[in-house]
Amino acid sequence: MISSELKNKVMTAKEAVERFIKPGTHIAFGGFTILRRPMTIAREIVRQGIKDLFVTMNGGTLVEEMLAGAGLIKWLETTYLGLEGGMPVAYAIRQAIESGEIELIEDYSNWSFAQRTLAGRLGLPFMPCLGDIGSDLIEYDTFKKAGLRGKKENGDFIHPGIPPKKYEIIDDPFEGFGLRPRRFLSGEDSCVNKTNAYREGKINSKKYTGKEGVKVALVPPLMPEVCVVRAQRVALDGTVRIEGLIGPDLDQSLCGRILIVECERICPPEELRAVPEHNQIAAHFVHAIVEQPFGAYPSAVPNYYDYDYSWFKNYVKEVNHQPKEKVKEFWEKHVKETRDDWDYLYNRVGIKKLFSLRTDPKYHYNPNLDRFN
Amino acid sequence: MPLDINVKEYEEYLIKMGLEKDKYTYMELLAVATAREMPDEAFAFVGTGLPLLAAMLAQHTHAPNMTIILEAGTVGPKIEHIPVSVADPRACYQASTLSTLVDAFGTLAARGYCTLGVLGAAECDKYGNLNSTAIGSYWPKGVSETGRGPDVRFTGSGGANSIASLADKIIAMMVHEKRRLPDKVQYLTTPAGMRGPKGETRFDYGLYRGGELVVVTDLCKMKPDPETGILFLDEIYPGIDPEFVKENTGFKLDISRCRVMEPPTEEELMILRMKVDPERIYLGRKPKRKE
Amino acid sequence: MKNLMNYIWLLNACNNSLLEAEILSKQALERYDEFFKEIEGIKGEERDCLKKELENSILYIDEKVKFLQLLSEKLKEVIPLLKEE
Numbered sequence: 001m002i003s004s005e006l007k008n009k010v011m012t013a014k015e016a017v018e019r020f021i022k023p024g025t026h027i028a029f030g031g032f033t034i035l036r037r038p039m040t041i042a043r044e045i046v047r048q049g050i051k052d053l054f055v056t057m058n059g060g061t062l063v064e065e066m067l068a069g070a071g072l073i074k075w076l077e078t079t080y081l082g083l084e085g086g087m088p089v090a091y092a093i094r095q096a097i098e099s100g101e102i103e104l105i106e107d108y109s110n111w112s113f114a115q116r117t118l119a120g121r122l123g124l125p126f127m128p129c130l131g132d133i134g135s136d137l138i139e140y141d142t143f144k145k146a147g148l149r150g151k152k153e154n155g156d157f158i159h160p161g162i163p164p165k166k167y168e169i170i171d172d173p174f175e176g177f178g179l180r181p182r183r184f185l186s187g188e189d190s191c192v193n194k195t196n197a198y199r200e201g202k203i204n205s206k207k208y209t210g211k212e213g214v215k216v217a218l219v220p221p222l223m224p225e226v227c228v229v230r231a232q233r234v235a236l237d238g239t240v241r242i243e244g245l246i247g248p249d250l251d252q253s254l255c256g257r258i259l260i261v262e263c264e265r266i267c268p269p270e271e272l273r274a275v276p277e278h279n280q281i282a283a284h285f286v287h288a289i290v291e292q293p294f295g296a297y298p299s300a301v302p303n304y305y306d307y308d309y310s311w312f313k314n315y316v317k318e319v320n321h322q323p324k325e326k327v328k329e330f331w332e333k334h335v336k337e338t339r340d341d342w343d344y345l346y347n348r349v350g351i352k353k354l355f356s357l358r359t360d361p362k363y364h365y366n367p368n369l370d371r372f373n
Numbered sequence: 374m375p376l377d378i379n380v381k382e383y384e385e386y387l388i389k390m391g392l393e394k395d396k397y398t399y400m401e402l403l404a405v406a407t408a409r410e411m412p413d414e415a416f417a418f419v420g421t422g423l424p425l426l427a428a429m430l431a432q433h434t435h436a437p438n439m440t441i442i443l444e445a446g447t448v449g450p451k452i453e454h455i456p457v458s459v460a461d462p463r464a465c466y467q468a469s470t471l472s473t474l475v476d477a478f479g480t481l482a483a484r485g486y487c488t489l490g491v492l493g494a495a496e497c498d499k500y501g502n503l504n505s506t507a508i509g510s511y512w513p514k515g516v517s518e519t520g521r522g523p524d525v526r527f528t529g530s531g532g533a534n535s536i537a538s539l540a541d542k543i544i545a546m547m548v549h550e551k552r553r554l555p556d557k558v559q560y561l562t563t564p565a566g567m568r569g570p571k572g573e574t575r576f577d578y579g580l581y582r583g584g585e586l587v588v589v590t591d592l593c594k595m596k597p598d599p600e601t602g603i604l605f606l607d608e609i610y611p612g613i614d615p616e617f618v619k620e621n622t623g624f625k626l627d628i629s630r631c632r633v634m635e636p637p638t639e640e641e642l643m644i645l646r647m648k649v650d651p652e653r654i655y656l657g658r659k660p661k662r663k664e
Numbered sequence: 665m666k667n668l669m670n671y672i673w674l675l676n677a678c679n680n681s682l683l684e685a686e687i688l689s690k691q692a693l694e695r696y697d698e699f700f701k702e703i704e705g706i707k708g709e710e711r712d713c714l715k716k717e718l719e720n721s722i723l724y725i726d727e728k729v730k731f732l733q734l735l736s737e738k739l740k741e742v743i744p745l746l747k748e749e
Contacts, residue, residue, distance in 0.1 A: 032445050032474075035460035058474060059445070059460070059531075075515075080531035084457050089528050097526045100514025105522075107506060110444060111478035111535030118475050130483060131538035134568055134578030136511070136561040137530065145516040169579075179581055180485035191485025192416055195541045195582045205579040215579025245471045247445045247460055271687055302462045309457065355713040361724065365462035367454055372654055 009238055009289045010266065013044040013341060016288045020226050020258050021045060023052045024074070026161035028117075028222070028256060030229035031299060032059035032247035034084055034307040038228040039063065040262045040295035043344060046070045046335045054161060056224055058113045058248045061090040062299055068093040068102065069319070069331045075104040077222075079113045085312025091320055092327050099324070106142045106166070108132070112219050117248060119221035120255025126218040130179075132167065133208075133215055141166040163220035171213025179214065224256040230296050231281075232304060234263040235272045238286030241279045244302030244364055250280055260288040262295055264304050292341050294354045302364045305357040308349075309371035378647045386647065397637045399591065399660045401645055402610060403546070404430055405637040407491065407589050410544050414438045415489040418482065418536045421456050421464065422655055423546060424491035429649045434641060442481055444532040446472040455654050478532075482539040490536035491544045492565060495527045496558045499603045499624035501566020501586045503545060504558035505533060511560050533563040542585035548661045549590035555623040567602025574602060591662055592618050594634070595626075606631040678735070685728075 011019075021027065021041075031037035042063045045053075049072070055064055056077040065083055067073050069092035076097075083090035096102040108116070115127040132138055143149050148162045157164065172178075176198045181189035183199075197203045198214055206212055229249050231242045240261055242249060253259055261281070266289060272279050298311035319327050338344040345354060359366050387394060397405070400423065407427035411417060413436040419428045425441070429452065432439050440449045443459040449469040456464035465471050472480075481487060494503035509524025510517060537543050543565040547553055566586040568575040575583060588595040588604060592613050595604040605627040609615055615628040637645075650656045692699075706714060 032460040033458040035445075035458070035462070078529055080529050081526070082528045082531070089526065094526045097513060097522045098524070100517075100521050102522070103513060103515035105513045107529050109530040109534035110474055110532040111482075111538075114474040114478060130581065131478075131535040133538065134561075134564045134575050134580050135530075135534055136506070137534060140511050140560070142513060142516055145512070176581075180483070189485060192414065192488050193485040193539075193541055193582065194488070195584060197576045197581045197584075202576045203579065203581065205577055207578045214581070244462060245446055245460055245465050246473045248474050250473050251475055268691070271684075271691070274683060274687055300462055302465070306462070350709075351713055352709045355717065358717070358720075359462075363453075363462075363466060365454075365466075371457075372652070 009286060010236070011288055011290060013040050013262070013290050013292065014048075016260050016290050017041060017044045017048055017050070020260060020288065021050055023050055024054060025050070025226055026054040026056065026224040026256075027226045027228065028056045028224040028252050029063045030227065030247075030249045030252055031063070031296070032245075033082070034062065034299045034312075035245060035247060036230045036242070036249070036301055037062050037296055037299040038230040038260075038262050039066075039297060039299065040230075040290060040292040040341045041228045041260055042066060043335050043338075043341060045072065046331060047338070047340075049336070054224075056222060058108075058110060058117065058252060061093060065090040065092050066331060066335065068096040069327045070336065071096075071101060071328060073102050075106075076102050077106045077108070077113075079108050079110050083312070083315075085309060086316040087312075087320060091316075091322075095324055095327065101324075104142050104146055104148075107137055107140070108219075109137060112137070112167075112217065113222070114248065114251065116219045116222040117251035117255050119219065120223050121251045124221065126168070126220050129217045129219050132217050133169070138167055138169070138208075138217070161224060165220065168218040169208035170216055170218060171209050171211055172216050176214035222252070222255050226258045226260060227253050227256040228260045228262070229253045230262045230301065232264050232301060233267050233272060234261050234265075234286070234289050234291075235267055235269040235283070236289075237269045238281075238283035238289060239269060239272045239279050240281035240286065241272050242281075246280065253281060254285060258287045259285050260290065261286050262290040262292055264291075264293050264295075264301060266291045294345050294349075295341055297345065297349055297354065297357075300357075300365065303359055303361070305354065306359060306366040306369050308353065308357060309369075378643060383643055383647055386651070390646075390653065392646065394639050394642065397642055398656065400656045400658055401637060401642060403427075403589065403591060404645055404649075404656070405641050406594060406608075406610070406634065407544055407546065408434065408436075408641070410542075410587050410589065410594075411436055411439060411489060412542075415542075416440045416442055416481070416486040417489040417491065418442050418444055418477075418487055418532070418540065419491045420444075420493070420532075421458055421461065424493075424544075425452075425456070425464075426645070426649050426655055427491070430641065430645050433644045433648055440486075442477065442487070444474065444477045444536070446470075446474055446477045448472075448481065455650060455652070478535050478539070482536070487536065487539045488541045489544070490533075490540040490542075491546065492533045492536065492563065493546050494533070494563065494565075495525075496553055496555060497545055497547050497565075497588055497604075498555055498558045500569050501543075501545065501564070501588065501597055501602075501604060502558045502561045502568060503533065503537075503563040503565050504560050505530060506560040506562045508559050530562050533565075537563045537565045537583060538580055539582050541582060542587075543583065545586065545588045547588060547590045549592040549618065549621050550662065551621050551623045553623070554621075566597045566604070570602065591660060592621065593631070598627075603627075608632055608634040610634055611636045675739075682732075689725075 300307035496504035507523035
């Protein structure tokens with residue numbers, strides 16, 4: 001039987017946001033572009049008008065576009081700001097950065113950011129990365145320029161979500177032993193890449209460290225206050241099963257303090273524990289479970305519903321090249337004025353539209369969806 | 374390559390779409406030009422749109438053993454319906470494995486299974502450095518001296534920098550305009566080519582992979598000179614004047630070595646139209662160049 | 665036996681794959697009455713969506729059951745051949 005302790009994790013989006021998300025919260029939203037975005041919590045944040053958010057994500061931009069459009073983002077850590085549907089660069093975010101409404105933005109690449117989330121998930125002091133080297137990602141450190149990196153007089157970090165350095169470049173103490181392709185005892189490496197400039201003697205690099213060596217960038221862990229992810233099923237005890245592509249969601253869900261999971265359906269624990277190796281997140285990591293069918297709309301949830309491309313096209317039509325007030329107005333009408341996500345889904349989207357996105361079990365999406373007309 | 378395309382169906386399709394079997398459109402030209410740069414047996418990191426179309430065309434023609442990898446964590450999908458994003462469930466169909474970003478860049482790319490990357494950018498300079506971050510001062514308002522952020526903010530690196538740091542070869546796709554091809558990019562998001570002169574090359578900075586680059590634009594293909602690392606005009610599309618290309622390049626472009634590319638063949642066009650993008654979702658798009 | 669193992673393991677995989685189907689369909693049966701009660705008020709667009717959803721479910725279940733049924737019958741044909749000599 002279900003104990004009352006377990007029931008404590010289940011709550012409405014309203015409760016979850018009230019409890020865990022405050023102005024200035026460092027928050028990571030899961031999913032990737034049009035896949036499994038946690039729109040239910042994000043929309044509730046817009047409804048409650050929670051401002052000055054410190055948003056971090058790998059692979060935007062639907063959620064972040066909405067939050068920027070509603071004027072709620074103050075700081076942004078990001079890798080990518082594109083939006084599907086005819087907007088190569090997400091408009092509201094671009095406007096907010098250019099005008100200065102988003103005050104600080106720190107850039108990473110997909111790999112270095114992923115390594116940050118991995119370090120956070122594994123509880124390790126840092127993770128190595130062989131990218132970002134030789135680029136301006138290393139040279140431009142926004143948080144440092146803003147005086148946010150380092151410690152206060154009392155020894156605390158200035159901001160618990162901002163590491164004292166953006167990168168640290170070291171010389172590989174193992175002298176390039178692990179770089180691929182390499183030579184094994186039994187022969188040349190079996191992998192397909194052909195270049196390894198340290199082997200070919202092309203490299204004699206003294207950059208960054210001032211000494212000769214194999215350059216490796218170390219990245220600090222990402223540790224937000226709140227991580228939000230959307231899964232297909234979550235058990236009553238918190239066990240999470242994500243179906244389809246995971247993207248950032250394993251690492252980016254487990255690196256923070258609080259994990260909120262929104263799902264299509266809350267199910268009995270026995271259902272997911274029957275095949276435990278198919279589950280990705282153990283129960284104890286989850287602090288809040290929010291059930292909202294169709295809540296990822298307009299993004300896709302494999303095996304349940306497809307993304308609604310017409311929403312994206314319509315968004316471009318309504319908002320592109322418009323002044324800031326018009327953009328904010330769009331999000332006010334579209335989301336803020338709704339009471340909750342059921343109100344949004346019934347009255348802004350419509351049941352018929354939602355069910356038209358239902359997926360085919362073989363394809364995991366809707367192969368008959370006419371997206372472009 | 375023998376294919377199961379019905380000749381009569383193709384003829385009907387041509388009439389329906391207002392196309393001719395030996396005449397190509399702008400996007401078709403770009404797709405073919407790019408596909409030809411993709412070697413067989415490549416492990417190609419591509420994004421959706423033209424790069425994916427080119428990869429699928431290559432798989433159907435000279436590169437049947439190419440594996441497509443999508444940076445969100447997808448390995449070797451057999452795509453049936455055109456995806457709009459690398460995380461689109463359509464791009465996952467019949468994949469070998471689906472996993473995470475850490476996997477895509479670690480287990481695949483760094484581990485040695487990233488031989489080719491296809492990237493786009495807002496700016497590309499003479500050393501093949503790409504800028505997809507910002508124009509007009511990078512700094513956001515909180516730390517800038519202007520009271521504002523950059524003049525224009527683009528998408529940011531996404532996977533571009535990561536892929537360019539790990540791939541043996543990069544194909545960079547650009548619109549060939551003077552302002553997009555400056556002498557030096559305003560922000561170095563991605564070192565896709567040599568990066569700079571001796572002492573400032575990608576290898577001097579410690580990048581251990583890469584060096585091979587081709588910049589595919591809507592007018593031509595450029596490659597870095599093996600000695601200087603500076604882009605020169607390698608192949609020009611049929612009917613394009615090299616002087617026009619030079620005029621539309623912000624940096625000084627050497628046009629003395631250019632050859633004319635073979636136009637898209639009827640077979641390439643047929644495969645592109647009937648197998649890769651029959652609904653012309655990407656092929657039907659208009660040129661970005663401002664006339 | 666060695667020539668048969670691949671097929672035996674195929675049947676094993678098939679059996680294992682049915683575990684979740686059993687758990688879920690049993691749950692759906694247990695909750696059927698509660699579901700039936702909720703349907704009462706439904707009308708308009710919602711009713712059409714629900715009808716389509718259920719019709720798809722039924723189609724899908726019947727299709728899978730048909731294959732499983734067929735397999736079961738074919739396997740039954742083998743049993744007499746394996747009786748003790």
